Amino acid sequence: MLAAQRASGAQIAGLILPVSLSLMEFALLAVAGFLAGLIDAVAGGGGLVQIPALFSAYPNVAPATLIGTNKVASMSGTATAAVRYGRTVRIYWGATAPAVVTAFVFSLLGAWALTHIPAEPLRRALPFVLAVLLVYTVAKKNLGADHAPSLKGWRERAAALLAGAAIGFYDGVFGPGTGSFLMIAFVRVFGYDFLHASASTKIVNLATNVAALLLLAAKGHVWWQLGLVMAVANVAGNQVGSHLALRHGSRFVRKVFIVVVLALIMKTAYDAFIR
Template identity: 40%
Template sequence: MEDLTLTLTLLLLAAAFMAGFVDSIAGGGGLIAVPALLLAGFSPVEALGTNKLQGLFGSGSATVAYARKGHVDLKAQLPSAALSAAGAALGAILATIIPGEMFRAFLPFLLVAIALYFAFKPNMGDIDRARRLSPFLFGLMIVPMIGFYDGVFGPGAGSFFMLAFVALAGYGLLKATAHTKLLNFASNLGAFGIFAFFGVISWKIGLMMGAAQFLGAQAGSRLAMKNGAKIIKPLLVITCVALAAKLLLDK
């Protein structure tokens, strides 16, 4: 679907900018961009595919911004990124066959649980804590599983990565956010390759939205690096609750 009115196009660009801004800090950009694409008349699988294209710009933009400031070591995280991409590719293959609606039933409850965890866990800031899972097991077990989810459905994947990095890897919030964006970029790339192969991406609007996502992610990542946990924690809680409410209201 390429022939959109100017008004619809501007609304999609605004949604992409906001998605990039929010996603670069707390995740959840997909639940802004995907509904906007659906409302514009795209089919579910085309909305997912186009979202992965424009999401590459947002997650890539945020990843570079965090890496430049030393919050994530790209080379050291390449194996995890590869596993995230592989998991997402498998999920995207499934998404072209089976709709991801099966995730709607339990996803809101998971998002509320994540919100409660971050809202009420004491002493949560930007300082690393003891990890509960070795980097090897974390990369081998947790990363591809969340990547798979991102490929088959997507919304909330950033929040799941954040929870995993904080609860299992022991990362502080800013470091967790930076690493989440890298793995999100990788999962977007893996899913994007599959959706492109199946020809379900609207390239024109996807690239336009990608430019808006890039700008939004730059603004969001700078705000996160400036304020750290003070902005990341409340926005993460608000985003999770908003995503859960959106999913429940859409039933």
């Protein structure tokens, strides 16, 4: 009985704090959380920094545990940015609310799938999908420059339900680039400018983060102490990023979006085909 209690205590301690974490690694992961929050608040794609940092620090840990820990930080920062955007930018709930519902449900399904299926095929396809997204955004120079919602009624709701389901599942099962995919969906499908798209993206992305975190936490795939430290840093980064986006507007957000997607392509291609 005593041995079982000790084993259980060791398992709980492992979920709270990674025993191999040095002070330097702790600090570097906090910096990664700050940078991820800043990038995420402006254009999405904070996972470009945060997830590779976790995987580099813990190459032998189950991916589900690292992604679960990442969700603690991402959820906190995204919630902060969503509140700040909501106070300044009008949220168009006709598309945002349906997307939130299906994104939440399908992110749960994606997080469940993460614990049961390999992510390698998705990892290899991601650079090509992002490349198409980048080429399209660069070619359409006026894309996201003007805010002109293009869908109404049931068409808007149907498109939002589909977009939320597809991107929500992706965020639950893998994650990097989720904010970028949501941004381009709100810009291209719904006719938003980049600033309004960024505001709606934060709300939908918050739903996917909460859903995935609930499932992964229930399965024990979260290091809470590390996740909370990264969350504080991520919130600080999101505050800075949302301030920059609101101050400089859609043109600034578009430029950052293009840079982030280009960096995502290089990083995901390296991870999938070279490393």
